[in-house]
Amino acid sequence: MAEWVKVANEEECQGAGCVHAVTANGLEVVLVRLDDGIYALEDRCSHQDFPLSEGGVEDGRLECVFHGARFDVRTGKAVQLPxxxxxxxFPVEVRDGEIFVDVG
Ligand code: FES
Incomplete structure (x- = not known):
């Protein structure tokens, strides 16, 4: 069931390449802005739980700075070892300048 939570104002994550950590109902989430919109992923690397929001984004991929894994921002898929x-x-919507994430 959908559970939309306001996590930020749009001005907190402006410009392609923005990586911004937020909390949604106690869940650590990282917002990433690409050319075509804002995406939200769990802020925890699937390798050893390091916060992905510490890393940067390039070519639509978010890098974990701990050991260099990369994730497709749009799908969450791991695209580079380890x-x-x-x-x-999580689905993202921008409503009147506010960013909502569906953590349901
Ligand atoms: S914890 Fe992210 S690559 Fe190891």
Whole structure:
């Protein structure tokens, strides 16, 4: 069931390449802005739980700075070792300048 939670104002994550950590109902989430919109992923690397929000984004991939794994921002899929498993992704909506994430 959908559970939309306001996590930030849009001005907190402006410009392609923005990586911004937020909390949604106690869940650590990282917002990433790409050219085509804002995406949300669980802020925890599937390799050893390091916060993905510490890393940067390049070519639509978010890098974990701990050991260099990369994840497709749009799908959460692990695209570079040492991570093998995907990270969870969440639907995002921007309403009147506020960013909402569906953590349901
Ligand atoms: S914890 Fe992210 S690559 Fe190891």
């Amino acid at each position: 991570a093998i498993k995907s990270v969870r992704t």
